[in-house]
Amino acid sequence: MQYFLWVLGLGVLGFFIGKFIKHKSLYPFMPFRYDFRKRRGTFLKVLELLEKTKSKLIIETGTSREGLHGAKSNGAATIVFGKWAKQNSAFLHSVDISEKSVAASQQEVDRQKLNSSVKIHLSDSIAFLENFKERVDFLYLDSYDYSDDIDVQTKSQIHHLKEFKAIEDQLHDNSIVLIDDCDLPNGGKGKLVVEYMLKHxxxxxxxxxxxLLVRNKFVA
Ligand SMILES: C[S@@+](CC[C@H](N)C(=O)[O-])C[C@H]1O[C@@H](n2cnc3c(N)ncnc32)[C@H](O)[C@@H]1O
Structure with a gap:
């Protein structure tokens, strides 16, 4: 019986240690309990570059439809970069085609008191970007959902390429571009846009x- 309790105890301890090691928080920037998992490294690098380049204008396509609770699944980038924007006198525009996503993201933006630094737009991202005429310091592409379906994959890849082309003229030598969901079958959301950017x-x-991409002339 005693032996069984020891083994059980070790098993439980191992489980929690494993969970702790896998947990990738952005603490102290974000509360420790939020796990940014596969995006933590790139988010940390972007936060560092935003600071170094004194970025002022951020655009995100595809908003945080699950608020901060979507940190592990979706990224919660609206809240992460919105918070950075608030602390650094910058501004984040987040655009989404779904009323439901916009409403949920807006709720979290309200809860986090980020309204003075974040505006969520209800629109198709390409239409929004085509009409956007300010200089963009950081562009985050994360809209059209990727899936296992080849047809959806192609549509998502084409959509993200079109997003980039729609805003390309507003990017400058020190702009930063981040593309989500890339390490996925058939190249993920970034396949076509990254190919295009590397040629440009x-x-x-x-x-x-x-x-994460920058121009060849980029200096931080
Ligand atoms: C993965 S979620 C975005 C997650 C968010 N960036 C985050 O970090 O939490 C993708 C979002 O893209 C939106 N979307 C899909 N097609 C779109 C389009 N054509 N224009 C704008 N948004 C679109 C969806 O409604 C959805 O809310």
């Missing part, structure tokens, strides 16, 4: 679950 004077800084 951009280089990859981090190639992981997300791909």
């Amino acid at each position: 004077d951009w280089r990859i800084l981090i190639n992981a679950y997300q791909i």
Whole structure:
């Protein structure tokens, strides 16, 4: 019986240690309990570069439809970069085609008191980007959901390429671009846009679950 309790105790301890090691928080920037898992490394690098380049204008396509609770699944980027924007006198525009996603994201933005630094727009991202005429310091592409379906994959890849082309003229030598959901079958959301960017004077800084790119002339 005693032996059984020891083994059980060790098993439970191992389980919690494993959970702790896998937990990738952005603490102290975000509360410890939120797990950013596969996006933590790229988010940390972006936060560092935003600071170094004194970024002021951020655009995100695809908003945080699960608020901060979606940190592990979706990224919760609206809240992460919205919070950074608030602390650094910058501004985040987040655009989404779904009323439901916009409403949920807006609720979290309200809860986190980020309204003075974040605006969520209800629109197709390409239409929004085509009409956007300010200089963009950081562009985060994360809209059209990727899936196992080849047809959806292709549509998502084409959509993200079109997003980039729609805002390309507003990017400058020190702009930063991050693309989500890339390390997935058939190249993920970034396949076509990364191919295009590499032919147009951009280089990859981090190639992981997300791909982070800057121009060849970039200096931080
Ligand atoms: C993965 S979620 C975005 C997650 C968010 N970036 C985050 O970090 O939590 C994808 C979102 O893209 C939106 N979306 C899909 N197609 C779109 C389009 N054509 N234009 C704008 N948003 C779109 C969906 O409604 C959904 O809310």
